[in-house]
Amino acid sequence: MPLTREDLTTVTGIESDQQTLEVSLDQLKNLVSPRAFTGETMLLNMGPQHPSTHGVLRLLLELDGETIVTCLPDVGYLHTGIEKNMEAKTYEKALVMTDRIDYLNNLGNNLVYSLAIEKLVELDVPPRAQFIRVIIAELQRIASHLVWMATHVLDMGATSVMLYAFRDREYILDMFEMVSGQRLMGSYIRPGGVWRDLVPEFMPALHEFVYNYMPYKLDDYERLLNNNPFWLDRTKGIGVITAEEAQAWGLTGAPLRATGINFDLRKAEPYAAYPELEFDVPLAYNGDVFDRYYVRIQEMREALRIIRQAMEVLPGGPFRSDNRKFVPPPRSELGHSMEAVIHHFKLWTEGFHAPKGEVYVRVESPRGELGVYLVGDGGPKPYRVHWRTPSFYNVQAIGRFSPGYMLADLIGIIGSLDFTLGDCDR
Amino acid sequence: MTLRETIEQLRTAHPDAITDVREFRGEWTVVVDRDHLVEVMTACRDEHDFTMLTDVCGVDYHTETPRFAVNYHLYSMLNKWPLRVKVYAPEDDPRVPTVIGVYPGANFAEREVYDMFGITIEGHPDPRRILMPHDWTGHPLRKDYPLGYEEVQFTFNYHRVQAKKPHPQE
Numbered sequence: 001m002p003l004t005r006e007d008l009t010t011v012t013g014i015e016s017d018q019q020t021l022e023v024s025l026d027q028l029k030n031l032v033s034p035r036a037f038t039g040e041t042m043l044l045n046m047g048p049q050h051p052s053t054h055g056v057l058r059l060l061l062e063l064d065g066e067t068i069v070t071c072l073p074d075v076g077y078l079h080t081g082i083e084k085n086m087e088a089k090t091y092e093k094a095l096v097m098t099d100r101i102d103y104l105n106n107l108g109n110n111l112v113y114s115l116a117i118e119k120l121v122e123l124d125v126p127p128r129a130q131f132i133r134v135i136i137a138e139l140q141r142i143a144s145h146l147v148w149m150a151t152h153v154l155d156m157g158a159t160s161v162m163l164y165a166f167r168d169r170e171y172i173l174d175m176f177e178m179v180s181g182q183r184l185m186g187s188y189i190r191p192g193g194v195w196r197d198l199v200p201e202f203m204p205a206l207h208e209f210v211y212n213y214m215p216y217k218l219d220d221y222e223r224l225l226n227n228n229p230f231w232l233d234r235t236k237g238i239g240v241i242t243a244e245e246a247q248a249w250g251l252t253g254a255p256l257r258a259t260g261i262n263f264d265l266r267k268a269e270p271y272a273a274y275p276e277l278e279f280d281v282p283l284a285y286n287g288d289v290f291d292r293y294y295v296r297i298q299e300m301r302e303a304l305r306i307i308r309q310a311m312e313v314l315p316g317g318p319f320r321s322d323n324r325k326f327v328p329p330p331r332s333e334l335g336h337s338m339e340a341v342i343h344h345f346k347l348w349t350e351g352f353h354a355p356k357g358e359v360y361v362r363v364e365s366p367r368g369e370l371g372v373y374l375v376g377d378g379g380p381k382p383y384r385v386h387w388r389t390p391s392f393y394n395v396q397a398i399g400r401f402s403p404g405y406m407l408a409d410l411i412g413i414i415g416s417l418d419f420t421l422g423d424c425d426r
Numbered sequence: 427m428t429l430r431e432t433i434e435q436l437r438t439a440h441p442d443a444i445t446d447v448r449e450f451r452g453e454w455t456v457v458v459d460r461d462h463l464v465e466v467m468t469a470c471r472d473e474h475d476f477t478m479l480t481d482v483c484g485v486d487y488h489t490e491t492p493r494f495a496v497n498y499h500l501y502s503m504l505n506k507w508p509l510r511v512k513v514y515a516p517e518d519d520p521r522v523p524t525v526i527g528v529y530p531g532a533n534f535a536e537r538e539v540y541d542m543f544g545i546t547i548e549g550h551p552d553p554r555r556i557l558m559p560h561d562w563t564g565h566p567l568r569k570d571y572p573l574g575y576e577e578v579q580f581t582f583n584y585h586r587v588q589a590k591k592p593h594p595q596e
Contacts, residue, residue, distance in 0.1 A: 031552060075534075076557040083542075084566055088573050119451055247477045247503065250531030261503065268506050357450045360481070360499055360510065373483055373497065384567075388481035388499070396534040425557055 032062045032070045041069055048077050052155040052411045055421030057395065061407070068410060071402045073395050078425040086385045090351030091117055092191065094382060099185040101387060102423035104144040107136050107176070108365045110189035113385075115271055116361040116372040117191040120354050123326050126318045129193035130273040134310045135206070136179070136188065137272070137363075138303040142214065143172040144366035145296050149221065152293070152415030156234050161224060168217050171209055178202045192327035193320025203311070210307050218300055225293070235290035239413035241401055242287060249400055250393040253368025254299065255417055258284045258291035265364040277309050289416040296418070326352045351380035360388075367391055367418055387426050391419030429454055429507045432474050439473075440466055455510040460522050463513050467498070467528045476500040476509060479525070482535035484543040488569035493517035494545055498525065498532075521546040542567035 035041045047058040056077035062070035082101055086094040098109040111133055118125060125133075150165035173183040178199050180186030188195050225231050241251065243259040256263055264281040266274045282298030284291035321327045328347045329340035354376035362371035368390030377383040394417040402410050433454060437444045443462030448455040458466045470476040481499040492514040500509045513522050522539075524547045525532050536547045537556040544565035547553060555562060564571055579587040 076555075076559070079557040081566060084571075084573055122451075248530050250479055250529070250535075252480070263503060358455075358497075359451050359453060360497075360508070362480070369480060371481055371499070373481065373499070375485060384485050386481070386483035386485075388483070392534060392538075393531060396531065400530070 031072055032060075035064075035069075036062050040064070046410075048074075053414060053421075054151055054419065055424075057414075057421055057424075059398070059410075061410075063407060066407050068403050068405055068407060071399045071410070073399050075392075075395055075421065075424050078421045080426065082426045083385055083387065086382055088381065090380045091354060091382060092347065092351055094385070095190065096185070096187050099187055100422065101426055102365065102367070102370070102389065102391070102420055103184065104147050104420050105140055105365050105367070105370070105423070106184055107140045107180075107186050107188055108144075108363065108370065110187060111137055111272070112361060112363045112365070112370050112372050114189050114191045115363065116359055116374040117354070119359045119361055120357065120374055120376050121191075121326060121352065123192050123321055123323060125193055125321060127273070127315045128317045129319050129321075131310045131314045132194050132198060132319065133189055133272045134274060134277065135307055135314075136176075136194075138306050138310075139172050139175060139206075141303045141366045142300050143169050145300050146172075148296065148366070148415075148418045149293075152412075152418070153225065153231075155411045155415050156231065158224070158228075158231070161221060164217070164220070168214065171205075171213065175202060175205055175209070178205065190320065190327075192323065193318070195320075197319040206307070206311065210304050210311070214304055215301070218297065218304075222297060232290065234409075234412055235293060235416075236288060237286075238289045238405060238409045239401055239416060240286065240288045241397070245400070246287070249397050251368065251397055252390055252393070253364070253366070253418075254292050254295045255287075255394065255397070256368070257281065258295045259287035260285040265362055265369060269362065271361075271363055273310065274306075276313070277306050279306050279309075289412045292416040292418075353378060353380050354382070362388065365390060367394065367420070367423065389423045389426065391421070391423035394419040395421075395424050427505075429505070429509065432505075433509070436466070436469060436474065439469060453508070453510060455512050457512045457514070460513045460515060463511075463523050464525060464528060466511065467500075467525050470500055470509070470511070471528055475502045475504040477503050479529035479532055480508075482525075482532050482539060484539040484545055484567070486543055486567065486569045491516065494520050494543060496522050496539055496545060515545055520544060521548050523547075524549040526550065541565065544568065 036043055041062050041064045044061045044063055046061055047053045048056040058074040060072040060074060061068055082097050086097055095110060095113060098113045099106040101109050146165040146169045150162040154162040176186050177183050179202055180188035180195065241255060241259055243261050246256045246259045260283055262281055262283055267281060279302045282295050282302060284294050324343040328344055333340035334344060356376055356378045358375045360371055360373045362369050370390055371388030373386040374382055375384040397417060398414060402413050433447055433456060440462060443459050443466050444456055445459055446457035478501045479498060480501050483497050485495045487493055487495060494515040496513045498511040500511060515522055522545060524536055534556060536550055537554065539545050540547050540553060541555040541558050542565055554560065577587050
């Protein structure tokens with residue numbers, strides 16, 4: 001039966017005035033195949049409230065039977081205008097908004113934003129802060145990968161892994177609460193260092209976690225999944241991405257490394273204390289859903305290895321820069337130093353001024369390349385902050401790499417690309 | 427070969443396309459005339475190994491001329507160095523050509539540039555808004571687009587603020 005305009009309105013959700021509808025239908029004509037208009041294929045709306053879209057992602061699917069012909073991702077449901085809001089705050093105050101961008105990589109977002117400011121104003125960070133940043137960033141990577149694994153494997157029908165992964169993530173969130181006072185939105189990494197020094201109970205907890213707890217749990221996950229015939233059937237050979245296409249479509253992180261390209265920003269453009277630590281970049285070569293799973297599991301093991309090294313060589317000394325023009329003085333100085341009071345007042349009312357110029361800084365977030373493009377205009381507020389978020393490009397890639405697979409495989413492809421919609425929409 | 431030499435080669439090959447080369451904090455920016463953007467991007471990809479377009483983002487330099495700029499952040503996997511290609515667009519004619527033909531991954535990012543700045547992407551196959559609702563008016567990241575806010579509710583102004591809240595009253 002041919003599709004009428006009313007059907008299309010129901011499917012696409014576009015129901016504004018007549019003129020908007022005309023334009024939208026015209027645009028849709030170029031995006032789906034002509035068979036959709038004769039009724040040979042079916043247009044199906046998936047999301048934005050579908051449980052396996054990992055947030056509010058809407059997909060407009062064109063299906064031939066159960067095979068996907070076209071997939072059009074529609075994002076923007078979680079757009080909160082963070083880039084615009086950051087322009088209205090001082091550099092330091094805008095930091096709290098970065099936690100809210102990628103809600104599974106909160107402290108990693110602090111890190112990249114702090115690195116961008118430090119590059120723009122040429123601020124040095126003491127070595128102890130560099131190592132604390134690495135420990136925090138790697139813990140965040142494990143926490144994020146655990147949520148990815150929990151939801152991805154749950155979508156494929158394995159409930160127990162979800163329960164185990166969330167249990168283990170709690171240990172990491174408890175540690176974040178120790179250091180920053182917050183489980184999720186820590187704002188712990190600040191320009192010039194970190195907010196405060198590690199608390200005494202943090203190191204024993206971390207030691208217990210990386211030596212006696214997590215390695216054995218990772219073994220358990222691999223025992224549950226690696227030889228599980230259902231898991232292998234649904235992941236091997238599904239959602240294959242070639243190395244050339246992954247680069248052309250801007251994919252980074254595990255989706256890129258699963259195609260065999262050794263690209264990790266911790267190695268390619270080292271930041272924080274990564275140059276002083278030894279670790280491998282896990283690779284796989286088939287570029288399918290299973291390989292992306294495999295790469296991430298190995299990444300968790302490497303993260304544990306990095307944390308172990310960083311714990312051993314964690315230097316003493318200050319935990320944030322003593323450049324008072326950019327970093328507030330410690331509370332203890334305020335009682336007896338007039339200069340400290342002046343600096344404190346200036347930093348929390350006016351903020352520091354950054355020079356005119358533009359920098360682009362990127363780090364390896366759990367999802368891939370997370371970049372901040374920061375423009376300073378000589379004033380105390382960022383003139384423009386742009387977030388290059390890995391999820392934005394991973395969501396785009398669904399539309400390219402899911403056609404040709406079955407509808408049920410789409411769930412696996414979505415999960416394996418590992419995006420958060422907060423990260424995508426900002 | 428260094429990045430500096432690569433840029434010099436690019437400049438010699440496209441003398442009328444590249445109008446300026448800048449360096450700030452060790453990052454190199456090549457300013458390209460917008461009519462030659464696709465040509466320069468193709469050369470970057472095919473001759474200088476910039477296999478990846480990592481980011482496209484707009485900037486609004488309000489009150490300056492030209493007002494808008496679009497940045498393309500390229501990355502060379504082989505040589506491990508980045509390059510920023512910058513294109514300016516004037517206020518009365520804000521348009522830049524699409525680079526989807528060179529880097530297909532630019533699709534969403536270029537839609538975002540259109541959505542947030544109102545810079546028309548010429549030749550884009552899907553020129554819809556992406557982050558804002560499709561019937562939205564205005565382009566939020568322009569500097570002359572006001573940032574809305576909500577008045578903070580205290581005891582003394584409780585009723586006045588409550589009356590303005592968007593949710594239905596009981």
